[in-house]
Each structure stands twice: as C-alpha cells, then as structure tokens.
Amino acid sequence: MTIATQPTGQRLDRGAMESLYEETFRNFEEGTIVEGRIVAIGKDKIVVDIGYKSEGLIPLEQFSQEELSHLKVGDRVQVYIEDTEDSEGNLVLSKEKADKMKIWEDLEKIFKEEKNVEGKILSKIKGGMMVDIGVKAFLPGSQIDLHPVRDLDGLIGKVFPMKIIKINHRRGNVVVSRRVLLEETRDRNRQTTLANLKEGQLIQGTVKNITDYGAFIDLGGIDGLLHITDMSWGRVGHPSEMFQISDRVEVTVLKYDRETGRISLGLKQKTADPWTNVATKYPIGTRVKGKVVSLTDYGAFIELEPGVEGLVHVSEMSWTHEVRHPSKVVSIGDQVEAAVLNVDPGNRKISLGMKQTAPNPWDVVETKYPAGTRIEGKIKSLTDFGAFVGLDEGIDGLIHISDMSWVKHIKHPSELFKKGQKVEAVVLRIDKEKERLSLGYKQLTRDPWEDEIPARFHVGDTVSGRVSKVADFGVFVELEGGVEGLIHVSETRMEPSGRLEETFKLQDEVTAKVIKVDREERKIALSQRDHHADMESRQVDEFHASQGSVDQSLGRAAKQRKRTKSDDE
Template identity: 55%
Template sequence: MYEQSFRTIQEGEVAKGTIVAVEKDYVVVDIGYKSEGQIDINEFKDVDGVIQAEVGQEVDVLLERTEDDEGTIILSKEKAAKIKVWDEISRVYNDDGEITGSIVGRVKGGMSVDIGVPAFLPGSQVDLRPVRNLDALVGQTFDFKILKFNKKRSNIVLSRRVLLEKEREVKKTETLKVLETNQVMQGVVKNITDYGVFVDLGGIDGLLHITDMSWGRVGHPSEMFGIGDEINVKVLNFDRDRERVSLGLKQLKEDPWIAAAEKYSVGTRIEGRVVSLADYGAFVEVEEGVEGLIHVSEMSWTRKVRHPSKIVNVGDVVEAVVLSINPEAKRISLGMKQVEPNPWDVIAEKYPVGTTIEGRIKNITDFGLFIGIDEGIDGLVHISDISWTKRIKHPGEIYKKGDEVRAVVLNIDRENERFSLGIKQLEVDPWDEIPQKYKVGTSVTGLITNVTDFGVFVELEEGIEGLIHVSEISNEKVKTPVGMFNVNENVTAKVVAVSRRDRKIALSLRRLEDEADRAVYSEYLNSTQAATSNLGELLKQGLAAQNDDDDKTEE
C-alpha cells in the first residue's frame, strides 16, 4: 500500500494504485488516500467484454475528484493511460525517436493509426512508393516517426516513410560495398510493370527486364512474380555513378538451345504446350526457352488447314515430331501429322483400283462430286464419269449433298493426293454394243432433240444420239437446218459412221434420199427393159407371121 496523502496527490494527477476489490459496477482501488477510490468497471473490459481486473493488480489512475456527494474518491484508468501516452509522445518527439502503432482504418488523405491515442498517417508517408491498396495495411503494426503533434488539439502527424528512407540509406551503403557485375544476390520484388520488375537488393533497386526473366516466353511479369517475392538474381550490369543495376534471372540457368540439337534431333517425338498462334502456324513450347513452330501444312495429312485455331488452341498440350532444327537461329520445325501414319500410304492397299466403295457426298462442284472415303480423304467423281450416255451440265441436277452413292475406284495418285472414282463404271458401257446395233448403212428412226446451225441431233435411244450434219441434210446446199426441223419430231436417217472411241454416230438424210432416188431409177430401168423386151417379141412374132404369108404366096 502506497504511503501517499491527500496533500501529495492533487486532482488531475496520475498516481499508482492497487486493486482491492472487483464489484459488479466498479473496481475499488487504494491509492494511499484516506479512503479507496472507484473506477467504472467498463474501463477494465477488453474488446470482447471480458473484465481484465484482479485483486492485488497495480494500475495507473487519474484522480478526477477527491470526493463526490457520498464522499467517494473518483478515479479513471483510461484518462491516466492517455496522459501517459501524451507524455510518451512528447518524449519521443523531443528525442527524435520512434513510436509503435497499429493502422486501424482509412481516413481522408491517409490512414488512422492507434498509438494509444488516434494519430494521422498521410498517404504520402505510408511507404517509399505510392501504395495502391491502402486497405491491405489495416490491422498491421509499424514503427513511425512523429512529424508534429498538438496536445490541445489532439493532433498527431506520423510518418513511416522517413524511417524507411533512413533504413534504406543504411542498407544502400552496405549493398554498394559488395555490389559487383555477375554477382548473384537475393532481393525482394518491390514493383511490377509491363516491361519488368524492380527488385530491392538492399537499399538500391535493380531492374529485372521481362526479356531476362526466362529463356521462355513471358506474357507479363505478373505471371511470374508478386510484390514481396524473394528471388535470387544475377547482376548483369552495374553503373556505380548513376546507381543503375540491370538484373537477370534466366542467366542463372544454361541457355537450353546449347543442348537442343542433341536433345531434339530430327525424328524425335516431343510433347509441348501451345503458347501462341499465327496465321501460318502454332508455336509450341518444348521446354522453357525452346519453342518450335508447327506450320499449318504440317498439322493434318488430309485436311486443308486455313488457320491453326481450327486444330489447336493456346494452352493445349500436343504431340509432334521434330522435322528440322537450327540451334544457331533458335528454330525448330515440328509436325503434328507425322505422329500418325499418312493415310495416303495405305489407301491404295485398302482400296485397290476396281474396288467398289460406298460413301456420302460431301460436296458438289461444277466439275464433279466429292465423296467421303476415309476420315479426311475424299474421292472425286468427275462429271464425265457420272454417266456413259447422259449429257450432264451440273452434277447437282442428279445428286444432292449427303446422298449415299456407290462408285468404282479408278485411280489413286499418292504424290498429288488424289482419289479418282467413277459411278458410270458400275454399269457396262452401252457403246460397246453400239457399232453392232447401229451398223453403217442401216436406216434408223429417232426423235429430234436439238437443232443447231451445224446440224440436227437425233436421239436413237436413251442417252444415245446421232448427228445429221448440215452437209448431210440434202443434195441441195443448206445453210442452216434451223427452221427446217422441229424438236420432238421423228426423223429417219441413214447411219454413215460410228465411232465408239469418240462416242459419235453420224447420220445422213441426203444419202437416204440418194438411195431412194437410185431405187426409183432402178425401178424405171427395170420397167423400161421389160417394155423393150416385149416389143422385140412382138416384132419377132410379126416378122415370123409375115414370113409365113410370103411362103404361102410363093406356093
């Protein structure tokens, strides 16, 4: 118990006391006065509402009033603490010292700091560089410099930057003593930009450029680092006069291209990640710092790839084969299609010439039909191989996309990757029998299908036409048959020539006319000869009769 008297303890002074009792609403404290004093119980509760007071515990208290109406001494623990804090603040300020505080929240222009009493930390004094996320500092405890204070106005201004600058200068002095080019040092990432990161080596910052971070591709420095990361770096260049330091991280490892030629010889199968796409191909990271190009022409044996995005996406892991490598130029050519056998190498064995296949029409063009054979391989039925006899202006007249059709394998061109098919070859060529069926010299009857300046086309049977050339229409000169004949009329003509190879039948009306004229003339000749013969007989008979009469007369 303190031997203090009322005369030595005045109202407004701070004294030490001892807790003698903890009641429901107050704590009784003996400060050596003629009677004990009381302190509101709430001044002893922590943030969770738990009472932090025990009998025998010593506390600093402020004597607010010596006696109230009931003769009780009124004390305050909180006010005593604040007075002591202001005393400490004054001492630290005068001694150019440091004070510890916790950042409790953001306020206009900076942060609020609890150092026993509220204090203001301007935003410019938080760190050496502007802090983007001040909220992240709330709840953290730091040492501060007191820039100024006013007890009457309860105004205190703090700075953390001043201490950091002082600390930085000390570290900088020590770092400059040992900093040399090619030295490996440990640092802390302090700032991240688009072109690199700044690393604190100890009071002095060095720039680790994005091109010196990895032998591989780096999209943005933030992909590799975060603020506060501790990293080992190599000093590439140090300008002592300007205090500029260039750093490298990839230089801590050997350039992977040095051993690339041995590791990735031609024919080696690799697995890599697609890191970027271009119109002409995809770049694949084989390992950190080693990228290869898969050209669009090397992506598929059968598909015509217009853009690599039709086959792969950035981030995909793909298999490929090394086609060529140039370590000096740091280039590797890769092929995806070489991972699988070339289907054109086995297609001839699978579908020999003469094989009948069945497939779906995938595309129709002016010149023919494309039929799906195997995955990625289409066969072409040229328009000339659709029918032996029909005149087809466009394949779309007969077929539509998606139709199932049968065809015969005509030819496989491995080098040019062409697969030729024929539909008409499924049937016997009717022209094989035409020369026997329509022999030269015979008369035939057919339907006129077309009349042109140079002649008349006559359909003898379905798909088989003959041509009466303008010169074979009449013995008289005909300039054009147009107007002389009508389509869909029947006409009879004479076969004058048949060419199986050219698939042509030449007809003639003129020769049929000549034949008819000869027949008439022959009939005329025959009739004339008969008449002459009859006249001779009559003359003979007449002469014989006359001779008989002469004989009788002589008698």
Template identity: 55%
Template sequence: MAFEEKHEPARTEPEPTAEARRVAPRHRISSVQSEDLSDADLDKIEDMSQIYEQTLKDFEEGEVVKGSIVSVGPDYVLVDIGYKSEGTIHLSEFSEPDQVKVGDEVDVLIEIAEDQDGMIVLSKTKADKIKNWAKIQKLFEDNQLVEGKIVRKVKGGFKVDIGLDAFLPASQIARRPVGDLDQYLGKVYKFRIIKLTKRRRNVVLSRKQVLEEARSEDKARLLGTLEIGKELEGVVKNITDFGAFIDVGGIDGLLHITDMSWGRIKHPSEVLSVGEKVRVKVLNFNKEDEKISLGLKQMTPNPWSHVEEKYPIGAAVRGRVVSMTDYGAFVQLEEGVEGMVHISEMSWTKRVRHPSEIVHIGQEIDVKLLNVDAKNEKISLGIKQIGENPWVRMKEKYPTGTIVKGLVRNLTDYGAFIQIEEGIDGLLHISDMSWTKKVNHPSEVLKKGDEVEVQVLNVDSQHERISLGLKQLEADPWREVGKRYRAGDYVETSISKLVSFGAFARLDNGIEGLIHISELSKDRVAKPEEVVHPGEKVVVKIISIDPSTRKIGLSLKQYKEELEKADTAEYQNNVASNVSIGEVAGEELSAKIAEAAEAEETGVAAPEEETDATAAEAEETEVREGD
C-alpha cells in the first residue's frame, strides 16, 4: 500500500500541453525515497527494478515492435509497447487519422529508447516502411504483383504508394503511349515489380507488364474458342479512316468501315467512338497471324435480302440524295439500300455535266427503278423516266427532209452539234457539210455560235439521235458531172491544195479533181510546189471521171504535151471546131490556148488580153519560124 500511495501524486500530474506534444513520463521506481521504506519493501523494489532492467534488454533501438494505443489526443496518440514508459506518435503518420481509436494495435519503430525527458521515441511511418520493404522484397522474389495508388507525377513518370514510395515510368503505365497522364492520378492498380535495389531501397514498377500478361491469357483463351459467326463483346480501342480496332479480349480485331452499317457512312466516327462497348460478329480469322475480321452490320438482317420483291423494276419510289460523284447521284431508298441515278438518266433534253445541276444532297426526289441486282447490291434509278420522253414524238415533229434552223453549240473532230430546240441537238457530220470540198475539220465551214439552216436526214428516237445535213440544201453537182465533162476535155482550174502525192484543182462548179504528182510534168517532180502553187489557175486535161466514187483525174502534163505536138494552125482550127472546148471554156479559153502556144514557141510571155489580129500574127510568126 505504501508503494501505491507513493505513486498517487504522479498519476494526478496535469496533462501535457499541445505545444509540447509530449506525454509526461512515469516516475521511475528509483525516484521513491528509500528512507520511508522498510527493508522488505526495498527488496521488493530491487526485484522490480531488475524486472524493468530485464524489459529494457528486450527492446533495441531500430527494432519494430507491436504497441497498443492507450490514448488519442488532438494531434498525438499515446502508445504502450510494454516498455517502462509509453511513446507518442503524431496522427499524421496514420493514413486515416479519424479512424484511430484506443485499443488499436500498431507496429512502431523504436527510434530512441529514452530521450532527455525519459520518453521512448516511436515512429509508425518508419515501422511501416521497414515492414513494407520486407513485404515488397518478398513479393519481388516470388514474382508476385503488388497493389498501389498513383499519388503524383514526377519527372519521367509517377510516384506510387505501395506501402513505401515506388517509381512508375510513364512508358510502363499502359500498353500503348498515352497523351493524358493526369487521368491515372489517384487510381489504384496492380503492378509488377521490375526492379528493386536493396541498397538504395528503390522500387520500379510496371503496369504495362501486368496488362500484357493478362492480354496474353485472354488471347490464348479467345483463340481456343474462336469460330466464324461467333458473337463477341469488345471495346473500341482506335478509329481510323478505313475502320475501327475492337479489343475483343486479348486481340484487337478490325471492323472495316464497309462492315459497320448496311447504309452509307463517310467515316467510322459516325457510328463508333473510342472506349465504346460494342457487340460484333466474327467474319474471318487467322490464328497464326492473330488477325480477326469483325462485322457490326451483320448483327442485323441484310435489307438487300428482299429488295427485289420490295422494289420491282418500273416502279416509282421516293428517296433521298445522300451523295454525288461526277457520273451520278446515289439515292437512299431505305436504311442500307441505295440506288444510283446516272447523269445520262437525269434529263431527256438537258446536257447534264454534273449531278449538282439537277439535284442536291439531302433532297428528296421521285425516281423510277430501271434495274435491280440484289446479288451485287446495285440498283439503277432514273429521274427522267418520271416524265414524258420528248424523243417519242421527235420523228413526227421532224420528219426526214425537214429544213430547220439551229445554233452551232459545239464542234468536234467529226462534226458539229446543232441545237434545233431547247435540249435537242442534232449532229452535222463533216461528210454532210459540202458536196465538193473535202472538210478536214468543222471549223473550216462553221464556228461555234453560228446560226445555220440544215436539213433533217434521220431521227433515231430509240438512241436519241438526229442526223443533219448542210450540203443537202443544194443540188449535188456530181449528178451533172457526166453531162458537163468528159474524159479528154480541157478545163481551166484553180489549185486548191497541195499534198505529198499531188495537187487538188477546183473546177468552175466547185468540184475538185486530183492532179497526181506524176501528171504535173513530163520531168521528174519531187514536190508539187515545184510546179504549181495554191491559188494558181492552170488548164488541165480531164483523164478520168468516176461519179460513183466522186473522183476526177486531171493531168497538166498531158495538156502541155498535146500543145507541143499540135501544129499551131491546126490546133487553132481544132479549138475553133471543138464543141467540147467551146462548151466548157468558151471562146476566151481558145484564145488563151493560142496565146500560150505562141509564148511557148517564141519564148515571149503573152499579154493578158489580145485581139484576134494579134493572135493571127503570132500564128504566122510561129509558122515562119518553123519553116
């Protein structure tokens, strides 16, 4: 009882202040005044002191021991570890200070067995680190995963709390590089310990390895059960212009843009978004290459399966223009079913160069079904068939032989297109431009914008064609050739064109004949321009006439040879009595022939105009010189 009485004052000492943040130590047994005790009490005290001394031997600085919380203050807790005095720990060393209560057991590190105040100095944080380091080391040795919380970003990665501070490189946070690292802050994950340095107590973690390992397991499981037609659930991992990659559990399968919808889409993002969960069907796969082709539209019935029954040929339906190309417009008849209106099927009369001249995207129009190919998922549509075909009555409106006026709308190498009414063109072929002139290009006769009068030669309503003629407005001069000219006649012509094989000469009625290069001169001629020139007037002999092939053969050489052979007087009489020459060239031509003959004999050029007396005098001179 005396022992208890002596210690009563110590228990009633005031509580320590918050500033001190310490709890007063218990009085040591040795502080009891020995003079007040009997020998028996002193022996007991000595025994107790030995017990306490023995207790001190059981604890060492740096040792981690278990303790029990005996008091919880505003900032500190008092922990009894079975030592002769309790120790204090700041509440900040607890992860959840609000949950700390008296009676809780806690691991602590003995930093100092007794400080200047006689208190034992403890640390929960350091005890946790030592304890956790042993645990982490064990996990590393056993190749086990560790759970941790990403606390904050540091240079090159993250700081992770796994019971002690660990480093997670940014490259090890995910399977693929990520842009936004902040999204991982505060998250708890499983990690693989990839590096542990005992000396420096550094721990390096990897979440990427954990993901790869899990993915490999999922991949093996998926490949073992994969089959065509199987439905899988996946997550959209990435979107490209040509499709989307879907993680179906260990493997990223490709969902091509053409297999996303039965309808038309311009970009996969119209249907899917990254991170979206989607159910797809396996279309094809290759286990060796670990490639899977997926389908989304195959999860719903194909609308083309009953399109032939629903859209019979010839029926008129309404649709919406969804896209256009240079050659036509695509019209959606229903979700997943589209048809094309070719530009040639947009108007009976208007020349459509681009679909935008007739329709625009989003416009609802009436169309007629021209053809349905369900197997190849193609439908041909027509807009112009909704209205009346003006070509049906075109043959009645423009019977053959009708003379019409039109506007030259376009020139091509083979002819000219003449607009005879709004939207109706006829073709004037180059062969129908002139009876006599060889037309190489329509621009030799017409120019764009000219108003011309033409004759309707033919109307083909089925193929929507009208043939026109310009030369048919005049009589064909070749019909009179046989009456006007005969082989052997001499005619005056004008050189119209030179070619490598001769020269074309135009007769007075516009018909052209050919003077072959061999018929230009008795001497060898390399080029026609050595003898004649375009625009030059020459007298030639007709050597052949073929109205059926529209060809006349002419000779300058034969004409000159015959002039050289003939006696001037006889030649003159011959010319005077020659009905053919009189008919063709007239008296003026005969006079010119005489003048030419005189010039050749005397070597003197004849004047352009001479009287009959002058001609006679020339003849006499020629005869005299001949004698």
C-alpha cells in the first residue's frame, strides 16, 4: 500500500506510520464526551461509531421508550467514553452518563449566568425538600417560600421556577431556592405598587393572613392592614367571619405612611356611612324591630340595620320587674320590638326601650291604689332591707323593714315573713317616675306610741323583761305588751373586758331602769347601771333608817333604868 509522502518525497518508515496512526486516536480519552453515529440497532444494544479503531456498544435500557420509537441508523448521538478497551478489546460507551454530564454542564452554565431552572418537588426530607432539576437537588425549608409552609406534603409533585444558589459537580451537590425568585418578584411588584399608591384609591389585593384584630392584604409585593373596625359598618366578631386566606378583595387605601411603609386599608368606606341619616330615619318615638347582637351587664344591643345598633338599658326592659341582667329577658339572635328614646348621631348612639311598646301598668296603679288603700298579695322575695309583695298588675311593692313593726326592732324580714306567704299591707306612697310602691305592715294597726306606750312607761320606772336580741351596741329587751327597750352597752353592768353575747343570753330575765322614752324616735332607753345604783341607794337608806330606830330604843331603855334607880333610892 502506498501512503502519502512528505514534501521531500521521502518514504515513511514503519515507526512513523504507527505514530501517525496513534495520533488519530489521541482525542478519544476515557471520561470525555464525543459525538457518534448509530451504525446498527440490535435487540439489547446499539452500535455506535465515533471514528475510533472499533465501534462502541450502548445498552438499549439507556434510551427512553420515546427515544427508541424514533431511533434509526445514521442518527447522531452524544456518548461518554467509559473505557477505550475492555477485556475483550471493545470500546465501552454510555449515553446515560453523557446525558448527565451534559445536564451538569448546562446547570453550571445556568448558575454562572444566574438564570432560572424548573424544579419538580419529589419528596420531603430532613431540613427541606428533594427536587428534580435534571439531577436531584436540595431545596432547604427556609428557601421554599417567603413565609414558613405548614403543609409541605401539599407541594409534592408541583413544579416551580427556582434559582441555583450552590453547585458542586464533583460531589454531585446542588442547592436551589424558590424564595430568591419570590423576593425578586415581590420587590419588583412592591416598587410598582408604591409608585402608584395613593390615599383614597381602590386597589385589588389578596388576603394573606388573618389575625384577631384584622386581615393583612397583599397589594402586590407589599402588605396593608385591613383592621376589623374598617371591615364593615356593622358588627364583626372576628375577621374570619368575612374572609379566608387567598380571598381576592377590593379595598380603599385609608392611609399610607411613606416613612414607615405602613398602609391602612378600609372595606366599609366603599359604601356610605349608615349613621348619616339615622336622625331622620329613626326619630324619637318610632317603633323599630331588630336583632339582639350583644349582651352586657347593663343592657342589650339591637341591630336595626348593618352598622346601626341601639342599646336597650336594663331599666328600659320591663315596667314591672327589676331586670338584673338582660339575659333574663332576651337572648342573642332574638328578634325584638322597641321604641326609640333618644338619638345621638355624633356619638353614634341610639337609646331604645322595650317596655315602651306595652301599656304602662303604673298608670293603673296610681289611680287604683291611692295612699291608705289596703292591699293583699304574696311575698315574692326577701332582702336585708325589706320584703317585696306582688300585686295583680305585675307590680311589686316594698314593705321596708322599718315599716314592719311599731314596737319591735326587726333585724331581718324573715323574722315576720316567708316567701310565698299571703299578707295584707297598706299603701303608703306611689312614685310613678321612679316606679316605686311603698307599703306598710305595721300601719295595719294603730300606733301605740301615740298615747299607750308613753302612758305605760315613765322615766324612772323599774321594768323587767326578757332578752330578745343581742347587738354589738347593746341588748334589746322585750317588755310588757311586746315593746322593746334597749340597754346600751354603756348602761350595762358588764366588765370592760367582757362581751355582750357572753354576758347576755336570749330569753334571760333582765331588770332595768327606764331612763328615756322618745315618742318621736319610738325608743325606750334602759339602764342596768342606774337600776343597780338605785338599789344600792335604797339599801343604804334602809340601813340608816334601821340604825336610827335602834338608837331611839336604847335611849328610852336608859331613861327607864334611871327612873327605876331613883325610885329605889
């Protein structure tokens, strides 16, 4: 065979020929990627010619089903040289490794050029997520979103644009971030939003977060606060009653502070304030209907329309009963009828009355039960200060504790009455304005203090009786006729260190001196001390009187002895 000659026309020797032949394979090194041509397709392998001294073999399993369906002899393919010569002298090639190396090359180029990649989230792993970007990459938990993600499982299978933030081909290590792109998008949107933001403008947003005091709305890269008080003219118990996360909402910009970046938003401001026309819509005396929306200790709030509420004070709920708490009369959600008592648009207040929708029974009582009328009723309740008696009209009258007895000191109404007991009483006075009916029990009988008691008990009299009550300030003694007198603690004979309840027992017999009878105050004051002093004084007088009688007898006897002696002489 004749081969090419050198310019000098000299024939190449065998050594030069071999050197030239080896030169043709110098670029085919293990671990490099070259392009080859498919020369044959077998049952389990594909034969590829890369221009080497022998063809290489690639297993069919390294091709996808889609690739195999289009594969034909003559196609060009990128291959990786694993071994230039195995034990059998064959060239070993790999398409799979060539593909991976190509992916790594592309990823490194993307990383250097700071471009984005599409990543499919595969699974949740410790510290974050595993992502497929052509190779498996790590997405740290802090780089998934702008805010912590609670449901990581919900992201599996989803595809997001990401940015490579770290890559090491030799170690097969790639770290990606979705947050970086979100921050870039947010910053761009924020600049656009802030450049166009004005107070009073309407703007679309997305509910990003809900708290007890309001909802944060994403306006496009920047958040604004829609406070609960600016959500509705009506009552809102919690923002979640009106919104859910991701809801789209149109709001009004109420205030934008460019220094702090704070944005206050409003929703109710999109409609007119319903309090503007309440004075003409709800004039005093108007009958209205509404729903009970709130209860407090002092009354019930009634919603007349969204944003307009009126208060029914507990004192305006019933003509005939003292309402201690509105829950005794109404419940939240009840539909009620009321009358407008007062309207204050400036302070956004409407006073309502429920009892005004029914006839006032005090109009009847005032004419039916004039002062001095005897009535009959049942004891409805007992308090420390008196007993309430129910009348047929549903009105309660009060027998005050001071009007229960002319002669006894009543400490508690239970000493005379029991709940449910039928009693007679006398109407003392009626106060229609304050809705009070005063009754008297002792007035059923004649006042013994007018003449009977003053005629029976006089200052200086010694009286006896039994202990009926022991108080901190003295002892009450029941005297003849049921009248009570008081021995003040200073008028007892008790030692200074003693205690009344230990010295005096109920029903003990006590004797004392009357030191005061007060008809106006209806009181009899007694004194043990004065009585004892009087007794001692009488005893001394009796002693002196008895001593004088003895002296007189002795004198008469001496005179008699003297006369007898004279006679004898």
